[in-house]
Amino acid sequence: MQTLSPQRLTELRLKANDVRQGIIRSLEAAKSGHSAGSLDMADVFAVLYGYVMRHEPANPEMPERDRLLLSCGHIAPVRYSAMANFGYFPVEELLTLRKFGSRLQGHPERVRLPALESTSGPLGEGLAQGVGMALAAKMDGKSWRVYVVTSDAEHQCGLHWEAVMTAGKFALDNLTCIIDRNFIQIDGSTEDVMPLEPLGEKYRAFNWDVIECDGNDVASLVAAFDAAKRVAGRPQVIVANTVPGKGVSYMEGDYTWHGKPPNREQAEVALRELQTDRERILADV
Amino acid sequence: MSSAREGAGGREMHLVDYRNAAAIEQVPTRNGFGEGLIEAGTRDANVIAICADLAESTRMEGFKKAHPAQYIEIGVAEQLLVAMAAGLASAGKIPFIASYAMFNPGRSWEQVRTTMALNETNVKIAGAHAGVSVGPDGATHQAIEDIAIMRVIPHMAVVVPCDSVQTKKATLAVAERWGPAYLRFGREKSAVVTTEATPFEIGKAQTFREGRDVAVVACGILVYNALVAAEEVAREDGIECAVVNNHTIKPMDEAAIVGAARACGAVVTVEEHQRHGGMGSRVAEILAQRHPVPIEFVGVDDQFGQSGDPVELIEFYGMGTASIKEAIRRAHARKAGVSGADPDPRSARDSARDPFAEGS
Numbered sequence: 264m265q266t267l268s269p270q271r272l273t274e275l276r277l278k279a280n281d282v283r284q285g286i287i288r289s290l291e292a293a294k295s296g297h298s299a300g301s302l303d304m305a306d307v308f309a310v311l312y313g314y315v316m317r318h319e320p321a322n323p324e325m326p327e328r329d330r331l332l333l334s335c336g337h338i339a340p341v342r343y344s345a346m347a348n349f350g351y352f353p354v355e356e357l358l359t360l361r362k363f364g365s366r367l368q369g370h371p372e373r374v375r376l377p378a379l380e381s382t383s384g385p386l387g388e389g390l391a392q393g394v395g396m397a398l399a400a401k402m403d404g405k406s407w408r409v410y411v412v413t414s415d416a417e418h419q420c421g422l423h424w425e426a427v428m429t430a431g432k433f434a435l436d437n438l439t440c441i442i443d444r445n446f447i448q449i450d451g452s453t454e455d456v457m458p459l460e461p462l463g464e465k466y467r468a469f470n471w472d473v474i475e476c477d478g479n480d481v482a483s484l485v486a487a488f489d490a491a492k493r494v495a496g497r498p499q500v501i502v503a504n505t506v507p508g509k510g511v512s513y514m515e516g517d518y519t520w521h522g523k524p525p526n527r528e529q530a531e532v533a534l535r536e537l538q539t540d541r542e543r544i545l546a547d548v
Numbered sequence: 549m550s551s552a553r554e555g556a557g558g559r560e561m562h563l564v565d566y567r568n569a570a571a572i573e574q575v576p577t578r579n580g581f582g583e584g585l586i587e588a589g590t591r592d593a594n595v596i597a598i599c600a601d602l603a604e605s606t607r608m609e610g611f612k613k614a615h616p617a618q619y620i621e622i623g624v625a626e627q628l629l630v631a632m633a634a635g636l637a638s639a640g641k642i643p644f645i646a647s648y649a650m651f652n653p654g655r656s657w658e659q660v661r662t663t664m665a666l667n668e669t670n671v672k673i674a675g676a677h678a679g680v681s682v683g684p685d686g687a688t689h690q691a692i693e694d695i696a697i698m699r700v701i702p703h704m705a706v707v708v709p710c711d712s713v714q715t716k717k718a719t720l721a722v723a724e725r726w727g728p729a730y731l732r733f734g735r736e737k738s739a740v741v742t743t744e745a746t747p748f749e750i751g752k753a754q755t756f757r758e759g760r761d762v763a764v765v766a767c768g769i770l771v772y773n774a775l776v777a778a779e780e781v782a783r784e785d786g787i788e789c790a791v792v793n794n795h796t797i798k799p800m801d802e803a804a805i806v807g808a809a810r811a812c813g814a815v816v817t818v819e820e821h822q823r824h825g826g827m828g829s830r831v832a833e834i835l836a837q838r839h840p841v842p843i844e845f846v847g848v849d850d851q852f853g854q855s856g857d858p859v860e861l862i863e864f865y866g867m868g869t870a871s872i873k874e875a876i877r878r879a880h881a882r883k884a885g886v887s888g889a890d891p892d893p894r895s896a897r898d899s900a901r902d903p904f905a906e907g908s
Contacts, residue, residue, distance in 0.1 A: 373638075374668050380638065382667040385658055391628050392663060395635020395643075398620070402596075403639075422659070425628035432622075 266489050267314070267482070275481045276544045278348060279309035280537055283510045285344030285357050287533045290524035293361040296369070299507035299520040300338040300414060303445050303479065307503055308345035310484040311410060320350035323378035329407050330396050332381045334389020334423075335414035335443065336370040337522070342379070343367050351378055387420025389413060390440055394426045397438040397498075408437045408492075416448035419457045424469075430498040431470035438498040439491045440471075443478065445507040447518035466500045478503025510537055561756055562745035566775045573740045577733035577769060578676055580712035582607030584719025585644055585674075589615040595642045595723055598622060600629050605735070606646035606676040626651040627659050633671045634663035642670055642723060648682075649675030649691035649732060657697055664728040665701045672722050673698075677735040679820035680848065680865055681769065681858040690853040696825030698730040699798045705729040706797040707750060708819075708827070710771035711740045714795065717748035725750055732768065734820075736858045739772035751796045753804035759788035762879050763808035766818035767794050767827050770846075770867055774818045777872035784873075787880050789816075797827045805831055806838050814883035815843045816875045820867060823847035823895055842882035844875040844892055850899040866894070 267275075282305040290296045312318065316329040333342045340360060347354045352366075359365035366376040370384030381392050393411035400407055417423055430438055442462070450456050459465075463473040472494045476487035484503065491499040507521070508514025511533040514525075525533055565571050589595045589611055596618045597611045603621070612619040622628055626647055633643035645652060653660045653673050664671045678691045698706045705727060709718040715733050722729045741756070742748075756771065757778050766774035771793050778789035792808050794801070809815050815835065817828030828845040835841060848865045862868050881889035 372666065374666070381635075382662055385662050388631050388659060388663060391631030391659075392635035392638065394628075395632035395637075396639045397635075398632070399636045399639030399641055402617070402641075422627040422631065425622075425625040426632070429622055429625070429628060429632065 267485050271314075272481055272485070273544060273547070275309050275313050275485075277541065278313050279306045279481065280541045280544060281348045282309055282341060282344045284534060284537050285347060285354060286340045287511070287525060287530050287537070289340050289344060289357040289360040289367075291527060291530035292358040294524060296340055296361060296524045297337045297522050298524055299447060299514055299518070300335065300443055300445065301341040302511060302514065303505035303507050303509040304338055304341045304412065304443050305345070305510065306479050306481055306484060307412065307441060307443070308341050310481055310488065312345050312349040314485060315488045316410065317407065320346075323351060327405070327407055330380050330393070330409045332389045332393050332409070332411045333371055333379070333383055334411055335386060335417055336383030338414070338443075339367070339369070339371050342371065346378065386414070386417035387423040390423055390426035390430070393438055393440070394430050394433075394435065397430070397435040398433055400437055401433070401435065408439065410439050410441065412441045412443065415442055415444050415446065415453050415459055415462070416456070418442070418459050418462065427466065427469045427471065434496050435498045436495050439488070440498065440500045442500060442502050443505055444502050445505045447507045447521055449521055451518060463500075463502055470497055472497045472499040473502065474499060475502045475504065478505035479509045510540060512536055561747070561754055562743050563756060564741050564743060566739070566741045566772065567779055574737035575712040575740050576735060576737050577709060577712050577715040578607045578735060580709070580715030581674060581676070581719050581731070581733050582610045584716035585611045586614045587716075588720055588723035589618050592642065592723065593618065594640060595644065596620060596636065598629060598633055598643050598645045600624055600626050600645075600647040600652065602647055602676070606674060608646050626655040630656040630659040630671065630673070631663045634667055634669040637669035637671050642672070644672045644674050644723070646674040646676060648689060649678040649694045650689050653698055653730060654691055654694060660698070661701050665703045668703060669728060670726055671728055673730045675730060675732045678732045679734055679768070680853040680861040681820060682735045683858040683861060684855050686855040687852040692821050692848050692853065693825070694730070694732060695797055695819070695821050695827060696829070699830060703728055704798060705750060706732070707795060708732045708767040708797060709795050710768060710793050711738060711742055713740055713742045713744065714746070714748055718750070718795065721748060721750050734769055738769035741772050741775065751799045751801055753796070753801035754793040755790060756793050757789065757791035759790040760812060761787045761789060762814045762816060762876050762883070763790045763792060763812040764816045764818060764872070764876065765792045765794045765805065765808065765827075765831055767797065768820050770818045770820050773862075773867065773869050773872055777869045777876060780869065781873050781876050785877060787876060789876060794827060794831070797830060800830050800834065802834050802838070805834050809835050809839045809841045813841050814879040815841055816846060816872065816879050817843065818846040818867070818872055820862070821847050822850060824850055842879050842891070844879040845895045846872050846875050849894045850897065
């Protein structure tokens with residue numbers, strides 16, 4: 264089901280491309296940080312900020328805003344780059360990533376940058392906080408929704424499943440969990456380290472609605488989020504199948520890029536590739 | 549109610565006559581928590597209670613009946629208890645989260661640090677059944693490290709009220725004070741020494757008995773033992789102790805601690821907790837810098853508890869009246885420079901040794 268015009272989809276693809284370029288620049292400047300997951304979630308964040316969520320960058324604490332939590336805080340560069348590219352702060356500030364005094368901490372800190380909604384990095388904790396927020400909205404009769412972005416590997420944490428069970432109990436249909444299903448973690452493939460499959464079946468068993476999509480395809484994501492909003496009486500999980508390092512040829516599919524940044528030369532190659540991508544997106548219109 | 553020995557501070561405290569054992573009522577501190585929580589929920593509809601399958605024993609049961617729409621049951625999931633509460637607090641709620649102190653905050657330390665303290669959320673941890681006085685349940689359920697692990701976390705208030713009446717006041721005070729907090733209380737009936745008229749303020753220690761020889765700084769249900777010990781050493785040895793109810797471990801009333809040390813020249817700390825890292829350690833940190841005096845520590849001697857009768861366990865692990873008196877005499881002798889008066893060697897001993905070794 265197509266809900267967006269080709270022009271709007273192109274705009275979102277261009278935003279995702281901007282977000283990726285911001286990730287590369289900030290990681291290169293920081294000289295440390297997580298590349299693969301950040302890049303592969305650029306499309307998800309572009310769609311969330313550009314299409315799905317009710318939010319006002321100029322008024323980040325608007326009470327009726329939808330809440331977006333990044334549970335896997337190590338991919339903060341994608342969140343920061345998306346926020347900058349959607350007007351929360353100047354794009355130049357991305358170059359302060361991980362530096363002393365910056366609001367853009369190595370892992371997100373809400374107190375320094377309230378629009379982050381939560382402080383994260385220790386894995387498996389985001390959905391539990393999202394459940395608390397979604398429950399508060401229900402208790403107060405509010406219409407705002409909660410989105411929690413998670414990594415696949417943090418599904419190895421017990422606390423995450425405590426939260427999954429609880430969201431099922433309270434039928435939190437105002438809660439959507441997004442899984443960055445890229446199959447990689449620090450020590451290798453998720454299925455070798457500690458198998459997660461069948462992941463969707465696990466959620467179904469906890470009374471969730473399960474939606475699968477191509478997490479690197481804007482149209483597929485738009486359809487997935489639309490479907491999630493239509494679900495009543497159950498929380499929804501979007502299993503976003505992604506390619507780690509998406510958009511940079513030498514990083515794609517290589518788990519060794521989980522926790523390292525590109526150096527100057529690698530960043531230049533990456534930015535050239537992303538610029539070519541950008542021209543391709545524009546030519547497709 | 550007052551006596552020659554009970555000075556101005558004592559009178560202002562409006563205490564029960566703790567010297568008359570027959571006049572002392574015995575009520576579990578957890579009851580005070582239950583009553584305070586109901587009232588907090590009445591005063592502010594944003595006060596909510598989240599329970600991890602222990603509504604009756606943590607005394608959240610009454611709140612559940614009084615404010616059903618403000619009550620959430622999540623089952624046996626103590627890590628979730630904290631992180632979910634942080635989410636609710638982010639959306640404007642004031643969650644009290646209850647379980648046994650051993651699990652809450654014992655099991656959830658990193659969630660407490662990240663989602664409550666670093667994230668500056670207005671969550672209140674209610675740690676029930678703290679101390680060895682939980683008794684027959686044994687060591688697995690006896691939280692005696694909780695004060696230590698909470699007080700090292702920035703922004704965290706740590707409050708250990710002395711009886712059920714004070715626990716009610718502390719619950720209300722914690723609800724009204726913005727910020728993450730840990731409130732600790734016990735299971736068993738314990739002596740009620742304060743009254744409705746006794747003041748309570750977070751961060752303000754209270755002098756329950758005046759004295760110039762040794763300052764006994766106590767918290768929790770052992771404040772009563774400290775008072776009894778003070779009366780006995782006055783009678784038996786002529787040592788007059790000040791007894792300070794140091795209910796707020798963090799932020800601690802430094803002025804009161806330094807003042808007591810300066811006035812008395814020797815200090816005994818008393819807590820139902822490991823000697824290492826607890827209230828007494830904080831007192832020592834303050835006095836080491838600001839007014840060094842001999843200090844003796846009454847608490848658990850770097851070991852785990854076991855099953856038993858609560859009173860029997862308090863005695864066995866060195867926190868009974870006799871042990872407090874011994875510590876007072878030792879502190880007094882050290883202050884006077886009596887030859888052979890050394891610090892209690894148990895305080896200086898670590899148990900990081902082979903537990904199966906012969907004679908250990």
